Amino acid sequence: xxxxxxxxxxxxxxxxxxxxxxxxxxxxxxxxxxxxxxxxxxxxxxxxxxxxxxxxxxxxxxxxxxxxxxxxxxxxxxxxxxxxxxxxxxxxxxxxxxxxxxxxxxxxxxxxxxxxxxxxxxxxxxxxxxxxxxxxxxxxxxxxxxxxxxxxxxxxxxxxxxxxxxxxxxxxxxxxxxxxxxxxxxxxxxxxxxxxxxxxxxxxxxxxxxxxxxxxxxxxxxxxxxxxxxxxxxxxxxxxxxxxxxxxxxxxxxxxxxxxxxxxxxxxxxxxxxxxxxxxxxxxxxxxxxxxx
Amino acid sequence: xxxxxxxxxxxxxxxxxxxxxxxxxxxxxxxxxxxxxxxxxxxxxxxxxxxxxxxxxxxxxxxxxxxxxxxxxxxxxxxxxxxxxxxxxxxxxxxxxxxxxxxxxxxxxxxxxxxxxxxxxxxxxxxxxxxxxxxxxxxxxxxxxxxxxxxxxxxxxxxxxx
Numbered sequence: 001x002x003x004x005x006x007x008x009x010x011x012x013x014x015x016x017x018x019x020x021x022x023x024x025x026x027x028x029x030x031x032x033x034x035x036x037x038x039x040x041x042x043x044x045x046x047x048x049x050x051x052x053x054x055x056x057x058x059x060x061x062x063x064x065x066x067x068x069x070x071x072x073x074x075x076x077x078x079x080x081x082x083x084x085x086x087x088x089x090x091x092x093x094x095x096x097x098x099x100x101x102x103x104x105x106x107x108x109x110x111x112x113x114x115x116x117x118x119x120x121x122x123x124x125x126x127x128x129x130x131x132x133x134x135x136x137x138x139x140x141x142x143x144x145x146x147x148x149x150x151x152x153x154x155x156x157x158x159x160x161x162x163x164x165x166x167x168x169x170x171x172x173x174x175x176x177x178x179x180x181x182x183x184x185x186x187x188x189x190x191x192x193x194x195x196x197x198x199x200x201x202x203x204x205x206x207x208x209x210x211x212x213x214x215x216x217x218x219x220x221x222x223x224x225x226x227x228x229x230x231x232x233x234x235x236x237x238x239x240x241x242x243x244x245x246x247x248x249x250x251x252x253x254x255x256x257x258x259x260x261x262x263x264x265x266x267x268x269x270x271x272x273x274x275x276x277x278x279x280x281x282x283x284x285x286x287x288x289x290x291x292x293x
Numbered sequence: 294x295x296x297x298x299x300x301x302x303x304x305x306x307x308x309x310x311x312x313x314x315x316x317x318x319x320x321x322x323x324x325x326x327x328x329x330x331x332x333x334x335x336x337x338x339x340x341x342x343x344x345x346x347x348x349x350x351x352x353x354x355x356x357x358x359x360x361x362x363x364x365x366x367x368x369x370x371x372x373x374x375x376x377x378x379x380x381x382x383x384x385x386x387x388x389x390x391x392x393x394x395x396x397x398x399x400x401x402x403x404x405x406x407x408x409x410x411x412x413x414x415x416x417x418x419x420x421x422x423x424x425x426x427x428x429x430x431x432x433x434x435x436x437x438x439x440x441x442x443x444x445x446x447x448x449x450x451x452x453x454x455x
Contacts, residue, residue, distance in 0.1 A: 008314035008360050038356040039337055053361050104427020105405060106341060109350040192426030193339055
C-alpha cells in the first residue's frame with residue numbers, strides 16, 4: 001500500500017503555513033495527525049500533490065483558558081492533550097469524554113481536534129460535544145480570519161465550509177453558564193478503535209432554582225450526514241421543570257428526528273432505538289450533573 | 294521524485310537516510326535501518342503492531358511519514374534492553390508471565406505498555422486494558438499480557454526503573 005508521490009512542506013509559522021495553503025490551493029492537503037488522511041491516501045481516495053505538515057506550527061496548538069471568556073483550542077492540538085486537560089475535564093466535560101473514547105492511545109496521541117472536524121466523518125466523536133458546547137471555529141487564510149459555528153462548518157459527509165487556501169486554525173468555546181453541565185455517550189461494537197453506531201452530547205443550563213431548564217442542546221452523531229442538533233428536545237424541555245415524563249417524550253422526539261442509514265455497523269432501526277436510549281440516559285445524567293454544580 | 298537526506302534519531306543513534314516524502318516510518322525502520330523488531334500488521338493504524346515511541350508517546354509507524362520524524366526521538370523495541378543485553382522489566386515480565394505466543398503483537402504491546410507506565414506507574418487492571426486497547430493480539434493472550442504489565446509496574450515502581 002504505497003502512497004502517491006507528493007511534495008512535502010513543514011512550515012514553522014502560521015504565516016508560512018497559510019501562504020503555502022494559499023499558493024497550493026486544492027492540490028494540497030493539510031497533514032495534522034494523519035490518522036485519517038494517510039489512510040485515505042493509501043486507499044487512493046485522495047492523491048494530493050502537496051502535503052502541508054502543520055505539526056511544527058506552535059501557534060496552531062494548545063489549550064488556553066480565560067476565566068469568564070472561555071477556552072481557545074488550537075486546531076492542531078492532539079486529542080490526548082484534550083483528554084488529559086483539567087480545564088476541559090472540569091468545564092467542558094462532554095468533550096473530555098469524547099476525546100477519551102476516540103480511537104486508541106496511539107490514535108489519540110497522533111490525531112488532532114481540527115482533523116476530527118475537517119475529516120467530517122458523520123461518526124466522528126468530537127463534533128457532537130463541540131456543537132453542544134457552542135463551539136465556533138476560526139477559519140484562516142493568508143488575508144485574515146473568519147468565524148463560523150461548528151454546525152455550519154461541517155456541511156455533510158466529508159464536506160466542510162473550507163474554501164481553497166483556507167485552514168481551520170482554532171476552536172472557541174464560550175465559558176459554561178452557571179448551573180450547567182455537559183455529557184457524552186456512544187454505542188459501538190467495542191470500546192477502542194470502533195466507529196460509533198450512534199454518539200450523542202447534551203448540554204443543559206438550569207435556572208437559578210436549579211430545577212427549571214433554561215437552555216439545552218442535544219446533538220446526535222452518526223445518524224445524519226453531519227452532527228444533528230435537535231430542535232424538538234429543547235422545545236419540549238426548555239422552560240419546564242425536569243421530570244421523567246418529559247424525558248420520555250424528549251427521547252422519543254430525538255429518535256424521530258434522527259435520520260440514520262443502515263450500514264455494516266448497525267441498522268437504521270437499531271440506531272433509532274439507540275438514540276432514544278442514549279437521549280434518556282444522557283438527559284438524566286446531565287441534569288443531575290448540572291444540579292450538582 | 295528526488296530523494297531527500299534526512300536524519301532520524303532511533304534508540305539514541307542518529308541515522309542519515311535518503312527518503313522519498315511518501316516513505317512510511319515503519320518501512321524506513323525495517324528496510325532502510327534494518328531494525329525488524331517493529332512489525333507491520335494491518336497497515337491502516339488499526340492493529341498496533343507497528344507502534345513505536347516518538348518523544349515517549351506511542352505512535353503508529355505505518356501511518357506516519359518518516360520525513361515528518363526529523364528532530365524527534367524514536368524508540369523501537371530494540372531500544373528497550375540495556376547495553377549489556379539485559380531485558381527491560383516490561384520485557385522480562387512478558388517472558389516470565391508467558392505473555393508472548395506468536396510474538397507479532399509483542400513489540401507494540403510492550404512499547405504501548407511502556408508509554409502507559411511512564412505516565413501512570415501503577416495502573417489498575419482496567420487502566421491497563423484501556424491503555425493497550427489499540428494493540429490487537431490474535432493468539433488471544435490478553436490475560437497474561439495484562440498480568441505481565443501489572444507485574445512490571447510493581448517491579449518498576451519498587452526499583453524506580455523508567
